[in-house]
Amino acid sequence: xxxxxxxxxxxxxxxxxxxxxxxxxxxxxxxxxxxxxxxxxxxxxxxxxxxxxxxxxxxxxxxxxxxxxxxxxxxxxxxxxxxxxxxxxxxxxxxxxxxxxxxxxxxxxxxxxxxxxxxxxxxxxxxxxxxxxxxxxxxxxxxxxxxxxxxxxxxxxxxxxxxxxxxxxxxxxxxxxxxxxxxxxxxxxxxxxxxxxxxxxxxxxxxxxxxxxxxxxxxxxxxxxxxxxxxxxxxxxxxxxxxxxxxxxxxxxxxxxxxxxxxxxxxxxxxxxxxxxxxxxxxxxxxxxxxxxxxxxxxxxxxxxxxxxxxxxxxxxxxxxxxxxxxxxxxxxxxxxxxxxxxxxxxxxxxxxxxxxxxxxxxxxxxxxxxxxxxxxxxxxxxxxxxxxxxxxxxxxxxxxxxxxxxxxxxxxxxxxxxxxxxxxxxxxxxxxxxxxxxxxxxxxxxxxxxxxxxxxxxxxxxxxxxxxxxxxxxxxxxxxxxxxxxxxxxxxxxxxxxxxxxxxxxxxxxxxxxxxxxxxxxxxxxxxxxxxxxxxxxxxxxxxxxxxxxxxxxxxxxxxxxxxxxxxxxxxxxxxxxxxxxx
Numbered sequence: 001x002x003x004x005x006x007x008x009x010x011x012x013x014x015x016x017x018x019x020x021x022x023x024x025x026x027x028x029x030x031x032x033x034x035x036x037x038x039x040x041x042x043x044x045x046x047x048x049x050x051x052x053x054x055x056x057x058x059x060x061x062x063x064x065x066x067x068x069x070x071x072x073x074x075x076x077x078x079x080x081x082x083x084x085x086x087x088x089x090x091x092x093x094x095x096x097x098x099x100x101x102x103x104x105x106x107x108x109x110x111x112x113x114x115x116x117x118x119x120x121x122x123x124x125x126x127x128x129x130x131x132x133x134x135x136x137x138x139x140x141x142x143x144x145x146x147x148x149x150x151x152x153x154x155x156x157x158x159x160x161x162x163x164x165x166x167x168x169x170x171x172x173x174x175x176x177x178x179x180x181x182x183x184x185x186x187x188x189x190x191x192x193x194x195x196x197x198x199x200x201x202x203x204x205x206x207x208x209x210x211x212x213x214x215x216x217x218x219x220x221x222x223x224x225x226x227x228x229x230x231x232x233x234x235x236x237x238x239x240x241x242x243x244x245x246x247x248x249x250x251x252x253x254x255x256x257x258x259x260x261x262x263x264x265x266x267x268x269x270x271x272x273x274x275x276x277x278x279x280x281x282x283x284x285x286x287x288x289x290x291x292x293x294x295x296x297x298x299x300x301x302x303x304x305x306x307x308x309x310x311x312x313x314x315x316x317x318x319x320x321x322x323x324x325x326x327x328x329x330x331x332x333x334x335x336x337x338x339x340x341x342x343x344x345x346x347x348x349x350x351x352x353x354x355x356x357x358x359x360x361x362x363x364x365x366x367x368x369x370x371x372x373x374x375x376x377x378x379x380x381x382x383x384x385x386x387x388x389x390x391x392x393x394x395x396x397x398x399x400x401x402x403x404x405x406x407x408x409x410x411x412x413x414x415x416x417x418x419x420x421x422x423x424x425x426x427x428x429x430x431x432x433x434x435x436x437x438x439x440x441x442x443x444x445x446x447x448x449x450x451x452x453x454x455x456x457x458x459x460x461x462x463x464x465x466x467x468x469x470x471x472x473x474x475x476x477x478x479x480x481x482x483x484x485x486x487x488x489x490x491x492x493x494x495x496x497x498x499x500x501x502x503x504x505x506x507x508x509x510x511x512x513x514x515x516x517x518x519x520x521x522x523x524x525x526x527x528x529x530x531x532x533x534x535x536x537x538x539x540x541x542x543x544x545x546x547x548x549x550x551x552x553x554x555x556x557x558x559x560x561x562x563x564x565x566x567x568x569x570x571x572x573x574x575x576x577x578x579x580x581x582x583x584x
Contacts, residue, residue, distance in 0.1 A: 018058040023067055026055055030074040035197070035248040037078050038290050045082040052078045065103040072096040073108065073161075076115050081291055086122045093119065107158045110139035114165035121172050126332065130377070133169050134384035136162065137182070141389055153193050160189040160198065167205060172292070174333030176213040178378055183209065196246035203240040204290075207233045208263045211270060211296050215337045227271075234271035237264040259284075262293040266300035273300070275308035285317070295321050295334045299341050311345055318342045404476040406454055407461035415475035415483050419531045428487035431525040432494035435538035436464065436482040436501075439517040439550035448514065459512045460505055467501035483535070484520075491524050491555065498522060498553045506551055517551035524556070 018026070030052065037048045056071040072092050079089040093116050100109035117132035140162065163186035170179035183205060190198055214229035237258060244257035251260055258264045262284040269277045281301040285294065298321035302314035322338050402414035410418070422428040438460060445453040457480065464482060465474045473485040486494045502518045521541025525534050537556060545554035 018054060019061075021058075023062070023064065026059055027067060027070055030055055030071055031197075032248055034074055034077055036250055037081050039250055039288055041288060042083060045078070049075075049078045049082055049085065065099070066105060066108070069096055069100050069103075069105050069108040070158075072099065073111055073115065080115065080118055080122065086119055089115070089119055106139055106143040107155070107162050110136040110143070111158075111162040111165055113139070114162060114169060117169040118165065118172075121169055121332075124332075126173055129169055130173065130175075130381055131384055133166050134381055135388045136166050137385045138388035140166075141385070156189045156193060157198075160186045160194075163189065164201070164205065167209075171205075171209050171212060172333070173377075174212065174216060175377055175381065176209060176216065178381055179209055196243040197248040199243040200240055200247040200249065203236050203243070204261065204263060207236050207240070207267050208293065208296070210236070211263065211266060212333060212337070214270065215296075215299065215340075216333060219336070219340050230267070230271040233267040237267040240264060262289040262297040266293070266296045269300035269304050273303040273307045275304060278304050278308065292334070295325065295338060299337060302341060302345065306345060315342065315345055318345070407458055407476050409461050409465065409482070410473060410475040412475065412477060415473070415477065415485075416531060418473050418475075418485060419534075422485060422487050423525060423529075423531070425487075429525075430488070430490055432484075432486040432489045432491060432522060433525055433534050433538050434484040434486070434494070434498055434520050434522045434553075435477070435535065435542045436484060437519045437542050437546070438480040439519055439546070440514075441480040441516050444514045444516060452514070456512070456514055456516055459508065460516065460518075463504050463508060464501050464518075467504045468497055472497075483538075491522065494522060494524075495553055495555060502551060502553060519545035519550045520553040521545055522553055522555050 021029075033048050033052060033055075037045050040048060052071070052075040056068075056075050059067045059071040072095055076089040076092040076096065079085040079092070093112055097109060097112040097116075099105075100112055113132045113136035117129040117136070120126075120129035120132060140159070143159075163182050167179050167182045167186065170176075170182060183202070187202055190202075194202070210229045210233035214226040214233070217223075217226035217229065240261075241257050244251065244261070249261075251257075258268060259280055265277070265280055265284055269281060278301065281297055281304060285297045285301050289297065298317050302317045305311070305314035305317065318338060318341055322335075322342065325335050325338065402410055402417075404411040419433075422431050438456075441453065441456065444456055461474070461476065461482065464484070468474060468484065468486070471487060472489075473483075475483045475485075477483045484498065486497065489497070498520050502520065505513065505516070505518050519542055521538045521544065523534060523537045523541055541554045541556050545552050548554060
């Protein structure tokens with residue numbers, strides 16, 4: 001659909017109360033603003049950044065994980081596009097990465113890596129940028145099965161968006177073979193459901209890539225192949241005319257896309273430069289274009305001017321483009337294209353000497369060597385991509401080996417490793433250890449079913465985990481028993497925390513818990529004590545809680561002949577009521 005006056009007015013988003021708008025409206029508005037920010041003046045870009053933040057705040061208030069990730073992405077992109085704000089994108093990308101990991105949003109996690117790559121290119125860190133793209137593609141390689149809860153169409157759109165963000169970085173770096181593979185995957189993702197805006201963006205991206213690729217081929221004297229790239233780009237520029245009229249991009253009504261979009265005009269000119277294209281290209285060159293297209297337009301304009309016998313003007317255009325790239329590190333390949341174009345056209349007497357010919361020959365040989373290095377760059381990308389995929393696969397296998405499949409908690413093997421680690425750490429002392437057993441669980445299995453018993457275990461495990469601190473470990477020990485490790489926690493504080501867990505389980509709705517409660521045995525690790533010894537003492541304390549009627553915490557004191565020995569390093573409790581704690 002076309003942008004309305006409201007959509008193109010940066011102040012319009014604040015007119016309706018965001019809290020009254022639907023989820024779909026918030027996401028759609030963010031998409032409109034991403035389209036708008038790419039061609040807005042600087043002051044308007046700053047306003048759009050502010051609007052994105054308002055949308056993000058409202059989305060975070062609503063708490064829907066996928067929407068939050070999408071708005072974090074939009075907020076980051078607005079800053080990456082706006083001059084001087086790229087560094088501000090970093091905390092949003094960090095938050096997006098943590099958020100998507102926490103909620104298992106694989107496609108959007110890959111997108112966070114892709115956008116990190118874009119940020120690194122802007123910071124002139126090309127090799128780390130390639131690593132981020134490898135990570136993104138590795139995640140996508142393992143995310144082939146759509147999430148049915150999201151919906152096929154929404155899933156494909158997110159996949160397309162992520163692949164496009166990967167493509168941008170590969171295109172900026174001039175890794176065109178890999179870029180072509182990625183943009184082809186992006187097209188396939190939305191082949192059956194693409195909107196006019198997505199079709200337009202896809203065509204514009206392909207045109208931009210083909211032009212950069214063609215210019216790069218010229219630098220190694222592959223003119224036939226380069227001409228083919230320009231010819232294909234010109235054909236795609238014509239194909240973009242129809243969908244552009246219905247896209248989200250800001251545009252003038254009844255004006256051809258080739259007169260409004262620089263890369264489309266440049267495609268026609270590079271394919272067949274002529275004097276009659278000069279006025280159009282100059283107007284586009286002097287206007288506000290999309291990110292990264294001004295330099296392509298400058299080269300196309302210079303070629304048309306040179307074709308018309310106006311080489312001096314062509315050189316002025318190219319020198320201006322070179323000057324504009326002085327502080328722009330986001331297009332390393334395009335900087336070289338401008339330099340090469342200047343060298344080709346500047347045939348002043350000094351450059352026409354024999355020394356100049358030698359220099360040109362030397363430069364050509366360097367270009368050929370650099371071109372051969374692209375194979376190394378592609379091999380590096382593929383190697384890192386495979387490494388990231390295998391690392392993720394190994395990490396998943398390792399996690400499965402340490403995770404209880406029913407509750408998602410650490411299993412006994414993970415518990416043993418963590419207990420050994422904490423026992424040898426001075427920072428973890430005093431270390432409280434508790435064994436938790438479910439009261440009445442056998443009756444659930446006998447009277448209901450084992451499937452219902454599994455549900456109860458999952459609910460209790462989640463409730464127990466939520467009742468404790470993030471640093472505390474809750475592990476499934478076996479059957480209906482759990483172990484809790486509370487590092488750096490004196491016995492009194494541990495008893496209070498576990499008492500809250502007892503109350504939380506006791507207060508669960510009956511249809512979730514079927515009336516089960518907790519009996520907990522609590523001890524503190526003694527110096528030089530082995531893991532099996534401390535767990536045996538916790539087990540004995542747990543049976544003391546059972547004998548007291550369950551639904552309580554029993555400490556080691558209730559069994560110790562020497563209370564001081566039971567709580568090594570701590571003052572023994574004197575209040576008898578402290579020894580067993582029942583929910584009030």
